[in-house]
Structures are given as C-alpha cells and as structure tokens.
C-alpha cells in the first residue's frame with residue numbers, strides 16, 4: 001500500500017474535526033432543546049447548518065483527492 005501524502009493527511013484531519021464539531025453541536029442542541037433555551041437553540045442551529053456545509057465540502061475534497069491522486073486504497 002502506498003504511503004499517504006500530506007494533503008490526504010490534512011484532508012482526513014479536517015474531516016475528523018468537522019465530524020467532531022457536528023457531534024458536539026448536536027449534543028449541545030439537544031441539551032438546549034431539553035432546557036427550552038430558545039436563543040441558544042437557534043444559535044446552535046445556525047452553527048450546525050454551517051458545519052453541515054463544511055462537512056459536505058471537506059468530504060467532497062477528500063473524495064476528489066482520492067480519485068485524482070490514488071495515494072491510498074481507501075474509498076469513500
């Protein structure tokens with residue numbers, strides 16, 4: 001198996017951070033929902049939407065890199 005390149009490692013790290021942020025935001029939003037904190041809920045909702053967009057872009061970039069560079073056997 002070929003060595004993974006630095007660009008792949010960067011993209012992989014960015015995907016991990018984004019998925020972690022989605023998880024954190026979702027948990028915080030659930031807590032705001034339970035405590036009926038409407039301001040916090042709508043604030044987190046906006047953040048979650050932006051983070052979903054970031055997730056789409058980073059996973060798209062990772063897929064594109066794998067397709068073009070073929071630096072790992074992994075497929076997404």
Ligand SMILES: [Zn+2]
Nearest residue numbers: 005008069071
């Ligand atoms: Zn690569």
